[in-house]
Amino acid sequence: MTCDSDKLQSYLDGELDRGEKQQLEQHLGQCSLCRQELTRLKLFWLELGAAEEITPPPELIYLRQRIISSVKNVPRISEDSGRGFWETQRQVWQPALLGASYIPGVETLSKLGRATRKQIPEVLSMSAAMARFLASRVGKSKGGDR
Amino acid sequence: MPIDDRQVIIWCREGREEAYRELLTRYESYVYKLSYSLTRHREDALDLTQETFIKILNGLNGFQLHKPFVPWLRQVTINAYIAFLKKKAPPGVSLEHELPGEKTVLRDTLAGPDDLHQEVEWRDTRRILQEATGRLPPIYRMVIYLRHQEEMSYQDIADATGLPLGSVKTYLFRARKHLRQELSQFYGWEVSK
Numbered sequence: 001m002t003c004d005s006d007k008l009q010s011y012l013d014g015e016l017d018r019g020e021k022q023q024l025e026q027h028l029g030q031c032s033l034c035r036q037e038l039t040r041l042k043l044f045w046l047e048l049g050a051a052e053e054i055t056p057p058p059e060l061i062y063l064r065q066r067i068i069s070s071v072k073n074v075p076r077i078s079e080d081s082g083r084g085f086w087e088t089q090r091q092v093w094q095p096a097l098l099g100a101s102y103i104p105g106v107e108t109l110s111k112l113g114r115a116t117r118k119q120i121p122e123v124l125s126m127s128a129a130m131a132r133f134l135a136s137r138v139g140k141s142k143g144g145d146r
Numbered sequence: 147m148p149i150d151d152r153q154v155i156i157w158c159r160e161g162r163e164e165a166y167r168e169l170l171t172r173y174e175s176y177v178y179k180l181s182y183s184l185t186r187h188r189e190d191a192l193d194l195t196q197e198t199f200i201k202i203l204n205g206l207n208g209f210q211l212h213k214p215f216v217p218w219l220r221q222v223t224i225n226a227y228i229a230f231l232k233k234k235a236p237p238g239v240s241l242e243h244e245l246p247g248e249k250t251v252l253r254d255t256l257a258g259p260d261d262l263h264q265e266v267e268w269r270d271t272r273r274i275l276q277e278a279t280g281r282l283p284p285i286y287r288m289v290i291y292l293r294h295q296e297e298m299s300y301q302d303i304a305d306a307t308g309l310p311l312g313s314v315k316t317y318l319f320r321a322r323k324h325l326r327q328e329l330s331q332f333y334g335w336e337v338s339k
Contacts, residue, residue: 006319009318009319009322010315013293013299013300014299015299015300044322044325044326044329045294047271047272047275048275048290048294048322048325049294049295050272051295052183052276054178054179054182054183056174056175056178056179057178057188057192059192060174060175060178060192060195063174063192063195063196064167064170064171064174066196067166067170067196067199067200067203068163068166068167068170068203070200071166071200071203071204072161072163072166
């Protein structure tokens with residue numbers, strides 16, 4: 001085997017296969033020039049592998065916020081299907097549920113009937129009108145948020 | 147107990163802002179240092195850091211949770227750097243053509259007429275080497291950095307950069323030769339024939 005600095009570099013890089021490595025180590029046993037070169041390379045490797053001191057700049061904190069702002073409104077695929085469905089359901093049913101909470105029970109209906117001196121169907125229709133009104137208010141306030 | 151990256155990524159996928167902040171806090175220095183080592187330019191490194199994290203956060207749904215996070219982060223940074231180099235290269239000139247030939251020495255790549263001889267008396271070898279690395283052509287610098295700082299194999303560098311395996315070896319050996327020649331001018335560092 002002849003002297004080969006590239007081979008020595010591959011050796012230090014851990015890129016030689018077992019056969020090449022054995023062959024080189026045999027050669028190193030016989031060649032003082034290659035041993036010297038290997039020592040120089042090892043010293044050079046130490047310098048190349050030394051981590052440079054790089055101080056992160058203070059702007060990284062502002063950059064962090066900018067990055068977050070630019071990505072946080074992007075829809076997330078993994079949760080969209082789940083949350084999107086329930087969010088839609090909530091928005092669809094919320095006005096109806098809110099309105100339903102204003103539909104009085106049987107006992108209250110009779111009380112309302114006595115107080116207003118009206119028949120139960122009329123009291124029910126008043127309650128339904130109140131529910132529709134509340135639902136429309138909720139819809140408007142949600143639209144205004146966008 | 148510290149929360150592992152996997153959990154933070156799961157929370158990021160749910161769009162939780164505090165999880166984004168945690169992920170950035172953990173890795174922004176790493177990405178900045180890698181970007182700075184590749185570009186040797188503060189503003190460019192900040193731009194690369196921003197671009198890398200936007201890609202990372204937007205791409206988290208595609209990340210395989212059983213894999214380690216840092217190699218992916220490094221790969222996205224390298225991709226962003228290569229795209230940045232291509233954008234900066236003059237039209238019609240490939241990155242390979244920008245690389246100097248075998249006869250080029252580092253002195254030819256110096257940005258200015260600085261006389262390093264005058265400075266050597268009070269600068270250490272490491273500093274000179276880092277400066278010389280900073281003056282290497284970008285592809286050489288990237289290959290040197292990925293091998294010696296990130297400890298990547300030739301094949302891993304080829305996979306990460308899209309360079310042919312043979313080119314990785316060529317650039318790496320040439321870069322080392324240049325750096326040793328640069329160092330040989332100071333402190334009597336010897337260069338093999």
